[in-house]
Amino acid sequence: MKLLIKNGTVVFSDKEKQADILIENGKIVKIAKNINEDCQVINADGKHVIPGLIDIHVHLREPGFEGKEDIESGSKAAVAGGFSQVCCMPNTNPVCDNAIVVSYIKNRSKEVNLCKVHPVGAISQGLKGQSLSDIGKMANVGAIAISDDGRTVMDSNLMRLAMEYASDFNLKCLCHCEDINLVDGGVVNEGYNSTLTGLKGSLRAAEDIIISRDICLAESLNLPVHICHVSTYSGVEIIRSAKARGVKVTAETCPHYFILTDDIITTFDTYTKVNPPVREEKDKQAIIAAIKDGTLDCIVTDHAPHSAKDKEVEYNLAAFGMSGIETSFPLSYTYLVKTGILTLSELCNKMSKAPADIVNLDGGEIKEGGVADLTIVDLNQSYVIDGNKFLSKGKNTPFNGFKVYGKVCQTIVDGEIKYNA
Amino acid sequence: MLNKKDLLGLYDTSAEEIDEILTVAEEMKALLQSPVKQYNQLDGRALVTLFYENSTRTRCSFELAAKYLGANVVNIATASSSVQKGETLIDTGKTLDAMKVNFIAIRHPMAGAPRLLAKTVKASVINGGDGMNEHPTQALLDMLSMRQHFGKIKGLKVAILGDIKHSRVAKSNLFGLKKLGAEVTMYAPATLIPKDIDKMGAKIAKSREEAIDGANVVMGLRIQLERQTGGLFPSLSEYSKFYGVKDEIVQKYAAKNAIIMHPGPVNRGVELTPSLIDGQSSRIEDQVTSGVAVRMAILKLLSEYRENNL
Numbered sequence: 001m002k003l004l005i006k007n008g009t010v011v012f013s014d015k016e017k018q019a020d021i022l023i024e025n026g027k028i029v030k031i032a033k034n035i036n037e038d039c040q041v042i043n044a045d046g047k048h049v050i051p052g053l054i055d056i057h058v059h060l061r062e063p064g065f066e067g068k069e070d071i072e073s074g075s076k077a078a079v080a081g082g083f084s085q086v087c088c089m090p091n092t093n094p095v096c097d098n099a100i101v102v103s104y105i106k107n108r109s110k111e112v113n114l115c116k117v118h119p120v121g122a123i124s125q126g127l128k129g130q131s132l133s134d135i136g137k138m139a140n141v142g143a144i145a146i147s148d149d150g151r152t153v154m155d156s157n158l159m160r161l162a163m164e165y166a167s168d169f170n171l172k173c174l175c176h177c178e179d180i181n182l183v184d185g186g187v188v189n190e191g192y193n194s195t196l197t198g199l200k201g202s203l204r205a206a207e208d209i210i211i212s213r214d215i216c217l218a219e220s221l222n223l224p225v226h227i228c229h230v231s232t233y234s235g236v237e238i239i240r241s242a243k244a245r246g247v248k249v250t251a252e253t254c255p256h257y258f259i260l261t262d263d264i265i266t267t268f269d270t271y272t273k274v275n276p277p278v279r280e281e282k283d284k285q286a287i288i289a290a291i292k293d294g295t296l297d298c299i300v301t302d303h304a305p306h307s308a309k310d311k312e313v314e315y316n317l318a319a320f321g322m323s324g325i326e327t328s329f330p331l332s333y334t335y336l337v338k339t340g341i342l343t344l345s346e347l348c349n350k351m352s353k354a355p356a357d358i359v360n361l362d363g364g365e366i367k368e369g370g371v372a373d374l375t376i377v378d379l380n381q382s383y384v385i386d387g388n389k390f391l392s393k394g395k396n397t398p399f400n401g402f403k404v405y406g407k408v409c410q411t412i413v414d415g416e417i418k419y420n421a
Numbered sequence: 422m423l424n425k426k427d428l429l430g431l432y433d434t435s436a437e438e439i440d441e442i443l444t445v446a447e448e449m450k451a452l453l454q455s456p457v458k459q460y461n462q463l464d465g466r467a468l469v470t471l472f473y474e475n476s477t478r479t480r481c482s483f484e485l486a487a488k489y490l491g492a493n494v495v496n497i498a499t500a501s502s503s504v505q506k507g508e509t510l511i512d513t514g515k516t517l518d519a520m521k522v523n524f525i526a527i528r529h530p531m532a533g534a535p536r537l538l539a540k541t542v543k544a545s546v547i548n549g550g551d552g553m554n555e556h557p558t559q560a561l562l563d564m565l566s567m568r569q570h571f572g573k574i575k576g577l578k579v580a581i582l583g584d585i586k587h588s589r590v591a592k593s594n595l596f597g598l599k600k601l602g603a604e605v606t607m608y609a610p611a612t613l614i615p616k617d618i619d620k621m622g623a624k625i626a627k628s629r630e631e632a633i634d635g636a637n638v639v640m641g642l643r644i645q646l647e648r649q650t651g652g653l654f655p656s657l658s659e660y661s662k663f664y665g666v667k668d669e670i671v672q673k674y675a676a677k678n679a680i681i682m683h684p685g686p687v688n689r690g691v692e693l694t695p696s697l698i699d700g701q702s703s704r705i706e707d708q709v710t711s712g713v714a715v716r717m718a719i720l721k722l723l724s725e726y727r728e729n730n731l
Contacts, residue, residue: 192617196432198532198554198589201616268533313509316531316552 001025003415004037008044008376011051011348013365021049023372026415031368042417044376047409048344051352051365052084052373057149057174057228057252057300058325060086060117063104064093069305069393071105074325075114077303077392079419081326082408084115084373085361086303089149090122097122097133099141106142114418115411118144118361120174123162129153132162139169144359147174149228150275150320152210154180159214163223172359174226177210177235178202178276187316189262189277197266199315204232204283207276211235215242215249224248226358229302231257231276233286240295250358252300255331256322256398258287264398270311270318271387271398274304291350292341298354299347301328305394323394327385329377331399333406344379372415381407423722426731427539427546430555431596439561439597442718446565449721450714453489462721463492468524469517470496471538472549476528478685478709479549479558483526486716492523510534514541523727524720527551543731545723547716553587553615558719559684560593562711564601566704567638569711570680575602578676580632582666583642583692586613586653590684591642595623608632610664612653629666633674640682641666641692661691668696680704 003023010019010031020035021028060074069077071088078086088105090096096105102119109117121138123146125131135146146166152175153159163173183202188194190201211227215238218225230236230253239251256274261281264272272278290296304321311318332351336342342350349364356364363373385402387395411419423438431439452460468487470480475498484494508516510529517525524545527535532552539546550556568574579598585591585607595605599622607618608626619625626632633639644660654660671679681693681703689695698705 190616192620195592195615195618196621198552198592200553268536309509312511314529314531314537315533 001415002037002039003412004035004039004041005044005049005374005376006035006041008047008049010049010366011344013345013349013353016048016344021366021374023412023415026372028366028368028370028372031366042376042410046380047376047378049366050348050375050377052363052375052411052413053082053329053351054085054355054361054364055083055300055303055325055328056087056298056355056359058086058088058303059091059305059321060088061092061305062108063101067307068310071108071117072112073391073393074305075109075112075117077325077390078115079411079413080391080408082329082375082377082411083325084375084411084413085118085363086115087118087120087144087359089120089147091127091150095122095126096120097125097127099134099137102138102143103141115413118142118359120144120149121146123148123153123173124158127151129155129158132158132165135166135171136169139171143171144361145172145174147176147228149174149176152176152178152180156213156217160217160221163217163221163225167223170360172224172226174228175210175214176228177207177214179206179209182206182209187273187277188265189279191262191280193262193265197268199265202277204234204279207232208234208238211238215239215247218249219247224250227251229254229257229276229300230287230296231279231283233283236286236290236295240290243295250297251295252298252355253287253291253296254300254302255324255328255335258284258291259331259335260398268315269398270313270315271322271396273315273318273320274322275320288341291336297350298358299328299332299350300355301325305392306396307393311396321396322398323387323390323392323396326390326392327397327399327404329408330404330406331402333379334404338405372412374412375408376410378407378409379405381405383407423726426723426726428557428719428723429535429539429546429548431557431560431593431600432555434557436600439564439600442561442715442722443565443568445722446561446711446715446718447569449717450565450711453710453714458489459491460489461491463487463490463724466492466523466724467521468492468494468526468720469522470494470549471513471517471525471527472497473499473529474550476549479528482712483549483716486713487720489713490717490720492720510538511541514538518542518544524723545727547719547723550589552589554589555593556589557593558712558716559590560597562708562715563594563640563682563684564597565711565715566682566707570704571637574598577603577637578606578635579603579638579640580606580608580636581640581642582608582629582632582664584613584644585609585618585642586615587645588642594640595621606632606636610654629664629670630674633666633670635674635676637676637679638682639666639671639675639679641687643684643686644688644691657688657691665691666693666697668694671697682708684708
């Protein structure tokens with residue numbers, strides 16, 4: 001099985017270069033000018049070939065919430081967004097807190113055969129924050145990390161034990177940071193706009209306290225920790241100073257935190273409801289700066305698809321989350337690269353190599369001998385985001401009407417074309 | 422002319438519209454003096470009051486306002502509603518629309534619910550209070566009582582004391598009073614002041630005395646017992662001691678001829694002393710009359726808008 005990508009601009013981790021790429025048996029065998037080979041050819045003239053994108057924070061909802069998304073629809077959406085690998089969070093039903101559910105997700109994703117799906121196991125049984133789930137057994141069948149995402153393990157001692165025990169299996173904790181007592185039912189950022197709308201606010205401190213706690217644990221135990229979806233300027237500072245003194249902390253953020261502010265909530269549009277909430281201009285600016293200086297290692301989507309009935313209700317009752325995997329690259333390209341904040345190589349690193357390294361995945365860069373996960377994008381082609389056209393079952397995007405650049409043309413996973421626009 | 426289908430809040434109501442509502446409400450208030458209140462401006466129209474929170478005063482006020490103008494009224498309260506059967510607000514709205522009602526007055530514990538309903542239905546939606554968001558008819562009736570007492574709103578100093586954080590009344594008053602040129606000063610325990618409300622034009626006082634200093638209107642807001650159990654202040658007696666409005670403070674600091682207001686129901690001796698509640702400067706009962714008048718005015722103006730535009 002051979003595939004040749006001709007005439008594209010190849011995006012390496014440190015440079016962009018015009019080259020052809022020859023793929024054989026799922027591997028990149030040659031990167032050079034003017035390769036000629038009698039096989040299937042993709043003409044990437046005028047386009048860019050980037051590493052297959054990797055999202056270590058998505059919700060595929062299966063098993064249990066197939067009305068919102070399933071592994072097939074989520075995988076279709078992922079490859080349409082340029083992603084070749086995703087890590088899916090364990091808040092399914094049943095919860096992914098045991099080897100059976102991990103195996104089910106792995107097997108189902110192999111049947112679907114689009115992108116590579118890596119299950120994240122739950123830290124605690126039933127996501128209840130009381131006792132550890134079978135972390136070792138889950139690791140044995142392919143869990144890539146552990147997380148109680150959507151909830152914080154409020155018991156600091158349990159969190160400590162989770163970090164220690166998971167380290168035996170070389171798994172990292174991906175920490176959803178939110179002091180649930182301090183959140184106290186808040187649904188938006190606490191500030192001018194929460195007062196204006198009367199929607200209950202949640203302080204930055206609710207997020208920052210748990211970011212601090214988990215960094216303190218990691219530092220005391222000399223273990224790695226990963227902070228999920230950072231949304232506050234103050235959280236960024238906590239991570240920055242921890243990194244400066246050598247704590248093994250990595251962190252992610254999402255497009256909505258570096259593009260939007262909580263001005264969007266004043267419409268009461270439930271598509272703007274997300275956890276942690278979108279915050280204020282100074283948070284947005286701090287997150288952009290932290291992406292640039294490396295304090296925030298990677299960009300994820302926190303793809304959280306919901307059905308209409310989860311969102312077409314009062315704001316308080318609406319589900320948290322945004323459907324993001326089909327818009328992540330074009331939004332990030334438009335708002336970070338076109339604006340001159342990052343180079344295209346830097347962005348691709350934040351969306352492939354860096355997340356791959358955090359959870360020890362193969363891939364994330366284009367090199368001879370490397371796995372043939374590649375995405376071809378047209379950076380000059382612009383379009384207007386319309387959630388109703390998503391392949392995901394979740395149409396819940398706050399970015400409807402946004403004009404973006406960087407259309408995904410093809411997504412190649414293990415040398416096979418899995419998406420063709 | 423009120424240039425909108427719905428009245429959802431004073432944040433998006435202009436000074437001119439507020440002025441128009443108050444002017445019509447003044448006419449309505451005069452009509453209320455008659456022993457026979459049988460007017461025909463809303464003959465054949467239908468109002469549904471859709472209350473997801475307990476209320477006697479506001480619901481009754483809406484009902485009487487509509488009936489005095491000749492409309493038919495149906496009351497829906499949560500206990501008897503299909504919400505108990507799991508029906509969504511949108512579906513309830515569609516059902517009422519299909520029954521061809523003209524107006525829906527909604528009270529709901531969640532901010533933004535009236536807006537969601539208004540987007541869904543053809544009927545005109547009047548916000549009767551939504552969570553911590555707005556309570557526009559209350560603020561309008563407060564302003565009517567103020568305007569009638571002082572002859573104007575512009576230049577008035579209004580002190581609002583009590584649970585500002587959870588008060589849709591405080592916010593609607595702030596939006597409305599600022600638009601008409603009044604000054605608004607607020608005072609409450611730090612736990613009951615919402616973030617950044619000063620950026621919306623409220624002055625936050627550091628003491629009761631400072632709040633009431635020179636005030637033409639002293640408005641107390643209801644302290645709800647559940648706030649105490651939520652730990653937002655230690656006890657009602659402590660609240661009364663440090664934050665309650667006392668006669669001597671009003672006498673010493675408020676402007677001459679200052680009036681006392683409260684949206685009710687009052688916790689006697691907590692937000693205000695009984696002597697202030699029942700005293701000569703109290704406008705608390707007048708506020709209730711203004712409430713019916715303001716709701717009559719809003720129904721009439723929305724009805725005119727419907728006839729001209731829909």
